[in-house]
Amino acid sequence: MPQPPDPDPRPLDHLAERGRADAPALVLKDRTLSHGDLRTRVAQLAGWLAERIPKKGAHVASWAAKGELTCLLPLAAPRAGLVHVPINPLLKRAQAAHILADSGSVLLIANEARLASLESGDIPASCETLSEGSLWDDVAQSDAALPPSDADPDALAAILYTSGSTGRPKGVMLSHANLWLGAVSVAHYLKLSADDVTLAVLPLSFDYGQNQLLSTWYAGGCVTPLDYLFPRDVVKACARHGVTTLAAVPPLWVQLSELDWPGDATAAMRRLTNSGGALTPDLVRALRADFADADIYAMYGLTEAFRSTYLDPGLIDANPASMGTAIPFAEILVVADDGTVPGAGEEGELVHCGPLVAQGYWQDAERTAERFKPAPAASRYGGTAVWSGDRVKRDADGLLYFVGRRDAMIKSSGNRISPLEIEEAALASGLVAEACALGVPDAKLGHAVHLVVRPADDTPMEDPALAKKLARQLPNFMQPQVIHWRQSMPLNPNGKIDRTALMQEIAA
Incomplete structure (x- = not known):
């Protein structure tokens, strides 16, 4: 597959400008926003944020279910010159309190129930809190609106918190360029288009989940966010919205494969994507039985470099356990313990090089130095690479296979x-x-x-x-x-x- 046509990174908030103005962009519970509405709402939210937090580079956290706030903040905060810190809504107060303190966020926007769960001492003195409903009331009363930004693509845009094998969650620093090029890359190899409808079931605080939004909007398509209670809710949503793209992790795929999928839930489906663990041959066969006309994409990624590999759907039946090959803009090397590149079938550490590599861990120089190191001599990109800690091997056809982890994750x-x-x-x-x-x-x-x-x-x-x-x-x-x-x-x-x-x- 050729490289995408526009490899040059741009400010992340420009993703709001991609789609046709009258085409649907975001299906909410009570209304649908067109791409024109998306531009207006991102501009209004960014303007309000810039008035509320005039200090450039300040951090704003969100802790809420999927909705207009959590979908628009990834674009509106960077447009306002701020850094977005999304907190997984599944986390409880102790984890949220750690992220607030560690990130140095100056504003937490959350729903009333989550704010009420926080105890004395959980919220740093320098951090204000605001309920999700109050925010939109304030935005409605504000006349401020910001046009697309001219931000430096290398500027920090988001901090996504991810757990390590030791210690508390660490914040991965992602630039405009990291997120923009990630959206371009995924939209390209998934062959997303303006008439695609993505059902966003994964947490938006998760890099895989947030990219559901960003790659779809890059292609000019529509996102339907879903916080599901039961797997059956996913089936119903696919039928209701004519979903063409569904991303999940293996445990959810197992649950979904055990359900009956009526024709109206599968008729529009074009692609299924998997990351967060390997698909088994049995699961691939089960998905193939339910989604005969859909492409199945097996993928591998890590928050520190967004995503690293994907397997061409045409190869998955013969190679269901493979991680595939490098995604666009990524260079993936297998490096032996002595620093050399081993031959086919020989094990080594997966090392990710190129412009998708994050900027390190927020305020954690020690752990940054452990994972973010100079690229191996064999790299064509050079610069800083992410040493994943994952052991992999490459076969004679160039396909990668996961072997195991070094740590106790x-x-x-x-x-x-x-x-x-x-x-x-x-x-x-x-x-x-x-x-x-x-x-x-x-x-x-x-x-x-x-x-x-x-x-x-x-x-x-x-x-x-x-x-x-x-x-x-x-x-x-x-x-x-x-x-x-x-x-x-x-x-x-x-x-x-x-x-x-x-x-x-x-x-x-």
């Missing part, structure tokens, strides 16, 4: 989970003296979260209060599927909890 239902966050919540309960969170392979979830704990002196074994406390402190996708109680923890020669031994015991 848990990936469940498409979410990247830090074991330390779960362990800290367990220890904070006061019921346990030691805790170790593990990701155990699971056919539906990718990884199921298992928590191994040693009770505190005054805590009985199998105390049900622990699960109840974790349910209040952690989002649903972080909840342990199983809690294992132990009188003692195995230790390695360094005196640390032996994760490998626990994993072998639990997975046996």
Whole structure:
């Protein structure tokens, strides 16, 4: 496939100017915005933000379900010269409080229920709060509106928080260029067009989820956001809106493949996309049975470089486990431990080079230095590359295959989970003296979260209060599927909890 026609990055907010003015751009619960409406609303919201927060480069956070606010802020905040910090609406107050403090956000916009969940000390003194409804009332009373910006494409546009294998969530710094070129690349290889309708079921705080908006609007198409309660809601929405593009992660695809798909829900479908874990041969066959005329795109990505690879749909039946090859604007190298490029079939670390590489982690020079390093000598781009920590190999035809991870990251239902966050919540309960969170392979979830704990002196074994406390402190996708109680923890020669031994015991 040839490279996209316009590789030069532009200010991100120019995506609002792409579509035909009278064509639909965003289907909300109570109305549909045309691309002309999108331009007007982004200009108004950006103008209000610039009046409210005159300091350029300040950070504004959002913590709300999918709607006009969360869909427009990714464009309106950068147009106002601000940096958007979206908080996953599935997170609870402890995680939101960390992101607010770490990001230095000066304004949090959220719905009333989420604002009410925050406790004293959760909101930094320098951060104001505003309810989602009040914001639109204020915008309606403001005469301010900003035209498309002339921002430097290398300027910071967003900070997306992602969990690592250790420590609290870290903020990945993304420029206008990162996000613009990501939208161009995906729109190009997915062959999106102005008559496409994308059902946005993934969280917009997730790079894969946010790109549902950006790539569709780059192509001049329409986005229908959906916060679904049950997988059946996705089927109904596809039928109701004539959806042509559906993106999901493997656990959701498993659930969707178990449902009956009526003809009116599949008739318009042109493409299915997957990231956040591999598709199995059985799942590919199931999707093919339900969506005979749709292309199936298997993809691999990491927030630190947006997306790295995709598999041509024509190859997926013969190579269902492959990650494919580099997306447009990305250079993907397999690098051996000695720094050389290994031959076909030999394992190495996936290294992503090129203009999609993020600017590092917000206020975290140590972890930035661990992942963002000079590109290997074999790179044609040079500059800074992301060293993913993922082990891959390339076959004789140039197709990439995932081998494993170096770290202890848990990936469940498409979410990247830090074991330390779960362990800290367990220890904070006061019921346990030691805790170790593990990701155990699971056919539906990718990884199921298992928590191994040693009770505190005054805590009985199998105390049900622990699960109840974790349910209040952690989002649903972080909840342990199983809690294992132990009188003692195995230790390695360094005196640390032996994760490998626990994993072998639990997975046996």
